[in-house]
Amino acid sequence: MMNLTYPIMLHLEGKKVVVIGGGKVAERKVCGLLDTGALITVISPEATDELQKLARTGQILWAKHRFCAEDIKDAFIIFAATNDRLLNQQVKESAAPSQLVLMVDNPCESDFQLPSSFRRGRLSIAVSTGGASPTLARKIRTRLEQEFDPSYEEYLEFLYLKRKWIINEVADTALKRKLLTAIADDEFLFSPDREGDFQRLYESMI
Ligand SMILES: C[C@@]1(CC(=O)O)c2cc3[nH]c(cc4nc(cc5[nH]c(cc(n2)[C@H]1CCC(=O)O)[C@@](C)(CC(=O)O)[C@@H]5CCC(=O)O)C(CC(=O)O)=C4CCC(=O)O)c(CCC(=O)O)c3CC(=O)O
Numbered sequence: 001m002m003n004l005t006y007p008i009m010l011h012l013e014g015k016k017v018v019v020i021g022g023g024k025v026a027e028r029k030v031c032g033l034l035d036t037g038a039l040i041t042v043i044s045p046e047a048t049d050e051l052q053k054l055a056r057t058g059q060i061l062w063a064k065h066r067f068c069a070e071d072i073k074d075a076f077i078i079f080a081a082t083n084d085r086l087l088n089q090q091v092k093e094s095a096a097p098s099q100l101v102l103m104v105d106n107p108c109e110s111d112f113q114l115p116s117s118f119r120r121g122r123l124s125i126a127v128s129t130g131g132a133s134p135t136l137a138r139k140i141r142t143r144l145e146q147e148f149d150p151s152y153e154e155y156l157e158f159l160y161l162k163r164k165w166i167i168n169e170v171a172d173t174a175l176k177r178k179l180l181t182a183i184a185d186d187e188f189l190f191s192p193d194r195e196g197d198f199q200r201l202y203e204s205m206i
């Protein structure tokens with residue numbers, strides 16, 4: 001029986017992430033890293049138009065040369081995303097055991113895999129098939145995007161602010177618990193007046 005993977009949400013602000021290769025797959029991995037605050041470097045003699053644009057606008061660094069071991073010094077995460085299987089393997093071998101390496105053509109020997117994911121503000125939804133079928137992961141993600149539509153972004157912001165308020169202002173543990181459960185009810189998702197509904201709920205409980 002194979003070991004299971006462990007889902008995790010990483011804070012990457014200020015962390016060095018190196019992507020070896022500048023093709024379509026490298027581009028997809030890079031796009032998923034934008035807006036995380038990671039310091040992204042692409043190592044590749046060639047790069048897609050989109051990667052070149054990201055380099056021009058300063059969102060990533062592009063080192064226009066072939067991989068050498070020095071490139072991954074101090075990297076927290078490394079994507080070996082070239083079309084050369086041996087080179088991808090060599091990247092893994094050049095890395096320290098504590099560095100997280102993903103080889104795009106070798107899931108079994110990689111330290112992690114990427115799920116298919118989307119965001120609605122503070123809400124992240126990620127789907128993994130453990131390498132069985134990235135296409136199915138994408139299909140499920142597309143289905144979930146319909147259910148968890150863009151209205152969730154505002155809803156999550158409401159939940160975030162109200163939860164913070166409740167934790168800071170409500171001392172009674174039982175009432176706190178009741179309020180935190182109540183704000184996650186569908187009623188607030190569909191409400192045209194969340195603030196008013198919350199005030200009424202709060203007053204009915206105190
Ligand atoms: C193990 C994993 C490691 C990793 O993270 O890279 C991996 C590995 C491989 N992918 C391959 C192929 C494809 N990958 C995609 C797409 C995605 N691949 C992603 C993740 C993962 N891919 C990880 C497992 C995730 C899981 O299982 O759930 C997604 C979800 C996330 C992302 O990349 O950001 C993103 C969809 C994003 C989205 O749209 O939502 C497509 C479809 C397409 O391009 O449209 C195809 C072609 C069709 C097909 O194969 O199904 C190949 C074979 C290469 C070959 O030999 O041809 C390998 C290598 C192997 O399997 O050995």
Ligand SMILES: NC(=O)C1=CN([C@@H]2O[C@H](COP(=O)(O)OP(=O)(O)OC[C@H]3O[C@@H](n4cnc5c(N)ncnc54)[C@H](O)[C@@H]3O)[C@@H](O)[C@H]2O)C=CC1
Nearest residue numbers: 021022023024025026043044045046066067082083104105
């Ligand atoms: N994990 C995943 O999600 C997927 C993985 N794959 C795998 O990913 C590989 C790459 O796919 P694409 O991006 O479409 O290929 P591609 O051919 O578009 O790009 C390959 C890139 O690698 C770079 N490269 C080659 N040798 C290099 C070296 N020594 N140093 C630095 N860069 C070097 C090239 O300049 C090029 O930019 C495929 O061969 C396939 O095995 C394919 C689809 C999905």
